[in-house]
Structures are given as C-alpha cells and as structure tokens.
Amino acid sequence: MADSAGVGGTVSSVMQETRVFPPPAEFSRQARIGSLEDYRRLYDEAARDPEGFWHARGQLLPWMKPYTKVLDWQSPTVRWFVDGQTNASAACLDQQIAAGRGDKTAIVWVGEPTGERRTFTYRELHAEVCRFAAGLRALGIRPGDVVSIYMPMTPELVIAMLGCARIGAVHSVIFGGFSSEAIADRNHDAQAVAVITADGGWRRGAPLPLKKNVDAALQSASHPSTTVKHVVVLQRTGQPVEMVAGRDIWWHDLVAGQPADAPAEPMDSEAPLFILYTSGSTGKPKGIKHTTAGYILWAKTTAEWVFDLREDDLFWCTADCGWITGHSYVTYGPLAAGASILIYEGAPNAPHEGRFWEIIEQEKPTIFYTAPTAIRSFMKWGMQHIDGRDLSSLRLLGTVGEGINPEAWIWYHEVIGGKRCPIVDTWWQTETGGIMMSPLPGCTPTKPGSCTLPLPGVVPQIVDAAGEPVEQGEGGWLVMQQPWPGMLRGIWGDDERFVETYWSKVPGKYLAGDNARQDADGYYWIMGRIDDVLNVAGHRLSTIEIESALVSHPAVAEAAAVGRPHDVKGEAVAVFVTLGSGEPNEALKDVLRKHVRHQIGALAVPDDIHFTDSLPKTRSGKIMRRLLRDIAAGKETVGDTTTLEDYTVLAKLRGNEE
Structure with a gap:
C-alpha cells in the first residue's frame, strides 16, 4: 500500500446509485434472518457483548477440550477460544455424521470433460x-x-x-x-x-x-x-x-x-x-496465516447467514480452492454447516461458453456464487448461451472478489436471477477469513454496487490518512475497529511485515487497504484499493466509479481506469476498454468521453482511452490495475506477476503502445 495514497485524506464520490431492491417477501418469510429488526438485534448483541455472542456460537463446534476464555485481544495479537482444542476436519465431517447427515450428499463433482460426474x-x-x-x-x-x-x-x-x-x-x-x-x-x-x-x-x-x-x-x-x-x-x-x-x-x-x-x-x-499466499504489489507474496477454531466458526457462521443455508440447498461457489473463496465457501464453511456443495473442475467457457448454464440446468444448484469478472464475461459472450436454459433451481445469487459495476449487477439480477433471486454482493479478503460486509438475503434491501451492511461482529469505520473519521458520504480508508474470529493471525514467518501492512497506518485498527464511503442509509460502497485512487487536479477520484460509468454504456463490456502522470493535473485519467459492440475508433472514444461527462462530470472524463480485446487479470479474476498503470505511464513492469493469468494480454497491450 502506497503511503502517497493518503494525500488529501478523503476520496471524492461523484456517482450516486439510487435503485433499491427489497428482498422478495417469499424469501424473507423462510429466511434465517427475515427482517432488518432481526439483523439489528443480532448486530447490537454482538456489539454490546462480543464475548457472550461468540461464546453462544462457539459452543456449537466439536470441542475436544473446552476453552477457558472466549477472547484475549492485545492489538494486533488476538486469541479466540483460549486453551480450547478442536479440529476443523471433525467440524466438517464427524460432527455432521453425528447430526444425522451421514447419508446426505456432501459433494457433487462435475469434470471439465463432459460426462464426468462423481458424488460423495x-x-x-x-x-x-x-x-x-x-x-x-x-x-x-x-x-x-x-x-x-x-x-x-x-x-x-x-x-x-x-x-x-x-x-x-x-x-x-x-x-x-x-x-x-x-x-x-x-x-x-x-x-x-x-x-x-x-x-x-x-x-x-x-x-x-x-x-x-x-x-x-x-x-x-x-x-x-x-x-x-x-x-x-x-x-x-x-x-x-x-x-x-x-x-x-x-x-x-x-x-x-x-x-x-x-x-x-x-x-x-x-x-x-x-x-x-496473496501477492503484494511489490516483493514476495505474503503467506496469510489462519488458525483453527476462529476461522472454522467464522466460515461456518457467515455461510449460514449470508447464503441463508437450508438443508436441501446445493451450493455452487465457482472459485478454485487456490483462493480464499474456495477455502471458505467451497470447503470449510458449507461443510461445517452441513450443506451440499457443487464443484466444477474446468473453465466457464470449456467446452463452450454456455457451460455454467448447462451445469445449472443439469445439477440444479440453488445458490450460485461467482466473481464480477465472470459476470462481465457472461454478458460479453451473449444471450445465445443462456436463452432456453432452465435456471429456475436458483434461489440466491452472490458476487465476490471485487466490486461489481451496477450495470453488471442489474444484468445478473434480471438475466440469471430472473428478477426473483436476491443478490449478496460480498466484501471480504484473504486476510479476513470470511465475508465481512454483505446483504442478508432475507432482510437487506440491496443497492446495485453496494456491499450494504457489516455482519454481526464486524465494526468498520472510514477514516482519513490521520486516522480520523470522515464525514458521512466522504470516501476514506476502510478500517476494522474490533477483532472478529476469522481474522488473520499473521504473515507466515514475517511478523514485522504483518504489523507494517495492516496495523501501523491506523494504530489499533486493522487497515483493509480499500477505500470506501458510507451513504445516508449506512450502506458501504467499496471505492477500490487505496493504491487505485486517482488524484486529478487535487480531487481524489475512485477508479470503480469511473469504470462503472463506462460499463453503463451499451458498447462497453469491461473497463479499467488508472492514473498516469500529468504535468498540470498531477494525474490524468487513462482507461482501458473492452467492447461488447461497436468499432474501436476515435468517434467511439468521443462518445465514451461524453458519456462519462454526463454520468459523473468533467473531472472524470478520460484523457486516454485504450481499446483492448482483454484486460490483464489475476487467476482469480481481478484486474491487475498496477500493470495498467505502468503501461499508461510507459514504464517497465516491476513487482510480482506470478498471479497474471495470460501473459499474452500484457504483450498485446505493450504492442499497442509502441
């Protein structure tokens, strides 16, 4: 995280989303948490008496030796369920069999080669x-x-x-x-x-x-x-x-x-x-360390809350287990909650671009949890892969990995969810172990692009570079004020880096590394990584808002906004755009500039627009804006690139610059 990101302290929010989608009444009637009053009661209970709150839930784990104390917190050192002994495998398996689920399906697996299927x-x-x-x-x-x-x-x-x-x-x-x-x-x-x-x-x-x-x-x-x-x-x-x-x-x-x-x-x-391991912007990857009891309890509890898990659900999280989402919501969370999980081996476009919808039609999962980058790909690939497919088994949709543009949210809601499925737009990190902020599908009215409200036990705050709270509506650094069971316990073998990265900028509080704002309803909006804020003529702008404005144009399938040095403004806005339709020419650039001006204002109008067939992404689907910043500035790429999915994308972008 760059220290320079704190200059000015707050981030300007220049785009307002006004659409609100209440949870379907039928869903709310059957949900674990079916009203905002129920949510607030839980949230207030966790805030008022965190030890009592987590003791009640901690009792549900299979303890081989009871714990003597729920929480020992000496920032940044935390211990949950002190002196207790348990086992994560026992929580996922032995405990479920003891509860009468021995003959229940735990895993439905589908191979990439068609026709391969196994169940356990x-x-x-x-x-x-x-x-x-x-x-x-x-x-x-x-x-x-x-x-x-x-x-x-x-x-x-x-x-x-x-x-x-x-x-x-x-x-x-x-x-x-x-x-x-x-x-x-x-x-x-x-x-x-x-x-x-x-x-x-x-x-x-x-x-x-x-x-x-x-x-x-x-x-x-x-x-x-x-x-x-x-x-x-x-x-x-x-x-x-x-x-x-x-x-x-x-x-x-x-x-x-x-x-x-x-x-x-x-x-x-x-x-x-x-x-x-997660990659840093520079230097070697960080080995994020998670421990036993707190992690398994957080993964289980958040899976139950956010996905409203029921006994007959088939839960499909499309993440690979090489990422934290696969750890928490393919393996540990659903299995510790006694759910059935669907696993697919291959890519969403193999052997064809309708593979996911084919699997949903055949296997009938009830919950579908995927990344915004995948959703944007589905949009780009076209309706011909979706039309005629039976997706009626789905009752809940989720997104994970990065902020979702409002237009992609609306498409997901209307096309995949048939306007009937709530969407849980989840914010969390490898470091947090599980979901931190998300709608609860039975009770939270959703706003496209917002991760809405914190889960019980999560106490966020938005601060400026001095660690002071910002005004409502202003953007700033997102921090966590209190410990939660699933939080990371360190960076493997590097305590100094752990403290420097997460605890030194705002002492006593966990620095998430994201910018965020809170609206008048208390909803949180993630505005991108601290390093991804643009400083244009003294105004700090969110890259996500510029990208959302571009994607709202019908010709644009995907967009990434970065800054490059500018002699007068400090930073110029450079955008990389993948088209869904239209010709990549100067006329379209003018149209897109006018569109951004109309959506946001003159301040956010891109100085540079680069058309590209694809964007450089990590293997978990996140756009590598750091590499785009280097390209926009004409600099040589430095730092860790092991997570880059397709190196030819970088070569093509470099070629376009020459």
Whole structure:
C-alpha cells in the first residue's frame, strides 16, 4: 500500500446509485434472518457483548477440550477460544455424521470433460479423508508440518485439505495455474515437507502439466525446496509423468489399506490451519496465516447467514480452492454447516461458453456464487448461451472478489436471477477469513454496487490518512475497529511485515487497504484499493466509479481506469476498454468521453482511452490495475506477476503502445 495514497485524506464520490431492491417477501418469510429488526438485534448483541455472542456460537463446534476464555485481544495479537482444542476436519465431517447427515450428499463433482460426474455422501467423504490422513501419518507427517497442495479442482483437493486438517498439518494450497517458480517460492517460504499434486488437470480441453511443474519447482535454483521429502501424485489425466523413487508416491498407493476411520488430532484453537499466499504489489507474496477454531466458526457462521443455508440447498461457489473463496465457501464453511456443495473442475467457457448454464440446468444448484469478472464475461459472450436454459433451481445469487459495476449487477439480477433471486454482493479478503460486509438475503434491501451492511461482529469505520473519521458520504480508508474470529493471525514467518501492512497506518485498527464511503442509509460502497485512487487536479477520484460509468454504456463490456502522470493535473485519467459492440475508433472514444461527462462530470472524463480485446487479470479474476498503470505511464513492469493469468494480454497491450 502506497503511503502517497493518503494525500488529501478523503476520496471524492461523484456517482450516486439510487435503485433499491427489497428482498422478495417469499424469501424473507423462510429466511434465517427475515427482517432488518432481526439483523439489528443480532448486530447490537454482538456489539454490546462480543464475548457472550461468540461464546453462544462457539459452543456449537466439536470441542475436544473446552476453552477457558472466549477472547484475549492485545492489538494486533488476538486469541479466540483460549486453551480450547478442536479440529476443523471433525467440524466438517464427524460432527455432521453425528447430526444425522451421514447419508446426505456432501459433494457433487462435475469434470471439465463432459460426462464426468462423481458424488460423495458425508460418510463416504469422511472415509476418504480418514484414509488420506492415515496415509500422511504413515509418511511421518506430524502436526505443525506444512503440506503444499497443487491440484486440479477434483474432490481429492478437498480431501487433501481436510486430511491435512485432520492430522494437524498446515496446508498451503497453490492455485493449479501457477508456474513452477511460484510453487518453488511458496514451498521455500513455508518450508513445506510434502507436496500433494496430480499428473495433470483439465483446463479448456488441455491437460495442465501439474506434476511436471512440481518437479521443476523442486529443482529450482532460486528457491531450493530442500525441506520437501514427499510428493503424493493423484492419477487424473493419465499423462505420463516421472516418479522419483523414495520421494514420489501415487495417491492410490498411499491410501491403499488405510483405515476408513482415523482419529482427528486435537488442535489448539490458535493452531495454524492453513497458509494462503496473496501477492503484494511489490516483493514476495505474503503467506496469510489462519488458525483453527476462529476461522472454522467464522466460515461456518457467515455461510449460514449470508447464503441463508437450508438443508436441501446445493451450493455452487465457482472459485478454485487456490483462493480464499474456495477455502471458505467451497470447503470449510458449507461443510461445517452441513450443506451440499457443487464443484466444477474446468473453465466457464470449456467446452463452450454456455457451460455454467448447462451445469445449472443439469445439477440444479440453488445458490450460485461467482466473481464480477465472470459476470462481465457472461454478458460479453451473449444471450445465445443462456436463452432456453432452465435456471429456475436458483434461489440466491452472490458476487465476490471485487466490486461489481451496477450495470453488471442489474444484468445478473434480471438475466440469471430472473428478477426473483436476491443478490449478496460480498466484501471480504484473504486476510479476513470470511465475508465481512454483505446483504442478508432475507432482510437487506440491496443497492446495485453496494456491499450494504457489516455482519454481526464486524465494526468498520472510514477514516482519513490521520486516522480520523470522515464525514458521512466522504470516501476514506476502510478500517476494522474490533477483532472478529476469522481474522488473520499473521504473515507466515514475517511478523514485522504483518504489523507494517495492516496495523501501523491506523494504530489499533486493522487497515483493509480499500477505500470506501458510507451513504445516508449506512450502506458501504467499496471505492477500490487505496493504491487505485486517482488524484486529478487535487480531487481524489475512485477508479470503480469511473469504470462503472463506462460499463453503463451499451458498447462497453469491461473497463479499467488508472492514473498516469500529468504535468498540470498531477494525474490524468487513462482507461482501458473492452467492447461488447461497436468499432474501436476515435468517434467511439468521443462518445465514451461524453458519456462519462454526463454520468459523473468533467473531472472524470478520460484523457486516454485504450481499446483492448482483454484486460490483464489475476487467476482469480481481478484486474491487475498496477500493470495498467505502468503501461499508461510507459514504464517497465516491476513487482510480482506470478498471479497474471495470460501473459499474452500484457504483450498485446505493450504492442499497442509502441
């Protein structure tokens, strides 16, 4: 986070959204939290007596040793459920079987190659996890050891995560699209003792060379993985791979003969459950550390609140488990809540651009949770893939990963939700462990583009660069004033960076790194990362608002706004635009400038408009504005680019500049 982002203290909000969508009456009647009065009662209870509030919910976890104290908070150090012992795998499996869900479907899995489908009941999943956990124990892996997981989105990825949790090993899931150097870097930083991988995985019709990448990572000169003693390989695609004697073992050989009931290791509440690496704007990725009891309780509780989980729901979160969304809302949250989850291995446009709607028609999920960048892609691909598909099983839609432009929200609501499904626009981070702000679908009137209100236990504030609260309606830094159970406990092996990044700018409060504003109804609007604010002629403008104005034009499918140095104004507005229709010419640039002027005002009119076929994105779908800033300024790209999905996009954009 750049210190210069604090200049001026507040961010101008220049775009107002006035459309309001109340929750459907039928939904509210059946919802867990069915009125704003119920929400306010819960929120006030959590604010008035946080220890009592979380004690009542903490009791619901499977405790092997009771905790002696709910909360010990010495900023930035926090301990939840002090001295207690539990196990995240037991919360997801054993507890569900004990509650009578043994024969309930836990996982429905669909492979990218059409026709592939597998299901697991909770009892079957428990048996597979126990066999895998016993296999890890047989390799000598012990509580506290770090195990890297680099796998395709198959049921075995979830089994590997839960198997590690069962024996107290700390898992570090690495997205299956990352390079060998990214694997090597994360293995080295975490001091991993084992890697769980597969021969390959399917992505857009082609097998990914997962095992080959792991082999290359373990031979890396820059990040030697001297601590890795074991590589477990799942046979997925059948492609030939090299197996190193004494180090590598096939998954099926590891679990052969292992018992279907392996005991869950009693783990201290604050024992690390997993590390998940997020890339910084510069320097090496940060290993975000999450611990056992607080995380699993937060993931479970927020899944129940935000998605209004019911016993008969089939929940489809489209995220990969290489990201926090996949941890919290594919694996831990829904399973700890006893839900059924749908997992799809492949890309949304493989083998065709209607694949998601085909899956919804066939599998009939009731909840669909995806990213705004995917929604914008669906819009761009066209209605021909959606028309005629039966999406009537859906009762709730969600968005995650970045702010959603109001026009994309409206399209999602009308086309995918049939105007009947509430939308939960969720704001949270890898660091927060779970959702922090979101509508509750049975009670919160929604405004397109707003994450609305904080969940019970979340106490946000918007401050200026001096840490002082801003006026209502003004933009500023988003901070959290109180601890919550799912919060990160540190950056793996780097306490100094943890304090500097999250706790030093506004002492005693967690700095989220986002700008936000609060409207007259108390609703929160995320205005982009602190680093993404533009300072134009002394006015600090939100990139998200400029992008939303552009996307509201019918010719624009997607847009990204960044700043570049300007001799007079300080910063000029540069935008990169992907078209859904129209010709990329000077006439359209003039039309778009007039449109932004009309939507926002002269201050936000772009100086530069670049048309492009696609935007540089992370593998989780976020636009990499940092790279666009470099291109707009004519600078060489520096910093971490391992999360970039398609390097050819960068090359094309560079080519357009020359």
